[in-house]
Amino acid sequence: MLLERIDDPGDARLADYRDLTDVALRRVLEPEGGLYMAESAKVLGRALAAGHEPRSVLTAEKWLPDVERLLAALPDVPVYVVPDAVAEAVTGYTVHRGMLAAMHRPADRPVAEVLAGARRVLVLEDIVDHTNVGAAFRAAAGLGADAVLVTPRCADPLYRRSVRVSMGTVFQVPWTRLPEWRDRGGEPGATELLHDAGFTIAALALADDAVSLEAFVDDVPERGALVMGSEGDGLARQALAAADRVVTIPMAGGVDSLNVASAAAVALWALRYAQR
Helix, strand or coil, rough: EEEEEECCCCHHHHHHHHCCCCCHHEEEEEHCEEEEEEECCCHHHHHCCCCEEEEEEEECHHHHHHHHHHHHCCCCCEEEEEEHHHHHHCCCCCCCCEEEEEEEEECCCHHHHHHHCCCCEEECCCCCHHHHHHHHHHHHHCCCCEEEECCCCCCCCCCHHHHHHHCCCHHHHCCEEEECCECCCCEEEEEEEHHHHHEEEEEECCCCEEEEEEEHHHCCCCEEEEEEEEEECCCCHHHHHCCEEEECCCCCCCCCCCCCHHHHHHHHHHHHHHHH
């Protein structure tokens, strides 16, 4: 690794790390700039294990042994060692997780490639909260989903908060971004791509014709895509129209639904249990 000590928060070498708390800026800047941020040794380790490449690392002096261990096989990666005050001035918050890494963002994989060989897929439709996206990925990894698909307006799984909440599992679960549900301009839409791959589309929603999760598990399809809706509005009508089945989780205590990540965990656990 290439050690570079920096004391000036205005240093141009720190541009990738600037204003990390500005969500509106970063959600545009990072994809367009071909990067994402990995925060903490655990997350960076999982990103490296997945074959992702760092552009640089930002850290404090006391964390250098951990950085050296992680980057032992990457001698050409710049490591910017900065005082805590400089890190806070650049990023906009107190960096206390040891390190930040600016990573080269991998290109989105083709949907067919991600679906090849998969049986249980989680689809996140227009979920705008990065915390929920990260938690859903963690549930997918822990409860055996083969892949995660996100719709065009879903929050970025590689945004710093999503990655951190997922504990780096966004790097171990295959995922990619879907097109719109219906085809546009002659290109296949999400519905066609899932059906062509042999998937039954199951939308988790409240509806008069919904079947209970227990009933769905009793007649579980060979290949199933569980579609989870946004926090406020639920599933879009296009998603419901695409669904082959509508499934609901029976609730008690006057509660009509769960947080989207919790609902994903419950549904994935039920499907995992059904496969035993």
